[in-house]
Amino acid sequence: MDPAVRFGIKARYPGACGLCGAPVAVGERIFQLPKKRTGAGGRWVCAACRFPDPERVIDVAFLVRKLEQRLLHGPSYTPTMAEVDLIVTVMGYVDPLEEGELLILRRLQEAQLARRCPTFGRAKVATLLARMNAAAPR
Incomplete structure (x- = not known):
């Protein structure tokens, strides 16, 4: 190595x-x-x-920063289970979701049950980023 x-x-x-x-x-x-x-x-x-750190704080600001980074520099984004849990929680508190956002939310909920992380392309990452920016505390 x-x-x-x-x-x-x-x-x-x-x-x-x-x-x-x-x-x-x-x-x-x-x-x-x-x-x-x-x-x-x-x-x-x-x-x-x-090296995955179990003590690492996964909050909305961290998630927004990571989504921006993946949108700019990567073809896809595979969230960790902690990030999946946070996204589902945040999307549950957001006002009415659009059809595309509901599909993403359903996919994430299925991933929670199966404990398998889904992979999202650029379009879905952009949708998640917009929703997380709307939910981020100012």
Whole structure:
């Protein structure tokens, strides 16, 4: 295994995590995802994305940041089960949903029951992002 994948490197420039969009300061440890999990350009991620952290706070602001990142840089988005649970909860509190949003909500509810994370393309990610932005506390 490549040392940058296993041990990471210190960031030389400020930037953002390639998956969650969290800010990365100079000197913080970043990791390159293994080739089987990256696209053509490779992807540098924060430690919390490289090694799943059960203590990581998954809130609406985090979800909005991750959806924006996936909409800009990725062809698809596969939420974790914690993110699926949060999306279903938030969409339950939002005023009337459109037909496309109801289909996404049903798919997420089925995923909750099956405990399998669905994958969404760009159009559905854009719909989720709009709904999460509407629900985000200001």
